[in-house]
Amino acid sequence: MSVARDAWEPLELLHAVGYFAPEADGALRAIGLRGFWMGYFAARSAPFGEASPELVAACFHGFPYEAVARALPDAWTYATPLAAWDARREGSLLALRRLVGEGDVTEVAGLAQRVARAARHDGRALSAATAAMPWPDEPLAVLWHAATVLREHRGDGHVALLTAAGLDGCEANVFAAARGATTLATQRRARAWTDDAWDTAEHALEARGLVAGGHVTLEGQALADHLEQRTDELAEPPYAALSEDEQHQLVTGTRVLAQQIIESNELPFPNAIALPRPSWA
Secondary structure, eight states, rough: OOOOHHHHHHHHHHHHHHHHHHHHHHHHHTOOOSHHHHHHHHHGGGGGGGOOOOHHHHHOOOOOOHHHTTTTTTGGGEEEGHHHHHHHHHHHHHHHHHHOOOOOHHHHHHHHHHOOOHHTTTTTTHHHHHSSSOOSHHHHHHHHHHHHHHHHHHHHHHHHHHHTTTTHHHHHHHHHTTTSSSSSSHHHHHHHHHHHHHHHHHHHHHHHTSEEEEEEOHHHHHHHHHHHHHHHHHHHHHGGGGHHHHHHHHHHHHHHHHHHHHHTSSSHHHHHHOOHHHHHH
16 A cells, blocks of 8 residues: 555545535635535635636536536636635634644644645646645644645546546546445536436446446456556655655544544545545544
């Protein structure tokens, strides 16, 4: 198991409260963004500036253009990108303070920041833009910011691999459900593709021999394993900024915090970001 894989699950959980906690949604609505999806698309894409739906649909990969276009560019008439980013961070921090408490996270935040600062962003548009946002000072905010940069860094690499494997946004959702990372019902509720798009994606995966009867075939499982392994490998280099002992400290320290999030039942399993319940939880 790679350190990138070991660190991904707890860091993803620390980042993901911004999608599921009521404080995060409330902070975005408070600045005028209308509804969950307008807040999501505006806040996550805010590092790009006033991003177009074309750019966001391309970089996010898993959503149809039409769903993004219902939120953008209209969102920018209600809030600036910087206001959306600040609200996203502050809402996430309110949730994290409730879920993990006010303990001292200075050491683990510093380790995560060193990894995030070491990341290269060649070909990774979303992580590059996110990494360019100003670093906060408060340790918990630093940890959230680092987790967000590393999450987008890993995600950009994963999207590149999905694209190279010939999986479009809808097919990637169907494939994730078929391999058990989430459920098709969860993805259909969250991702807003049309029924025709879902059917077309399923037929395309079946024609390639990757899926049969809603489950991955042996060939499909081999592709899934390859995608996960290569995603880990592409996410690994920044962790070289830490010694082995420091890598261990980062993983164990973030797991302690993530365990509290899991026990709160704030983040459902399965979920639309295809994050599994960790084996150590």
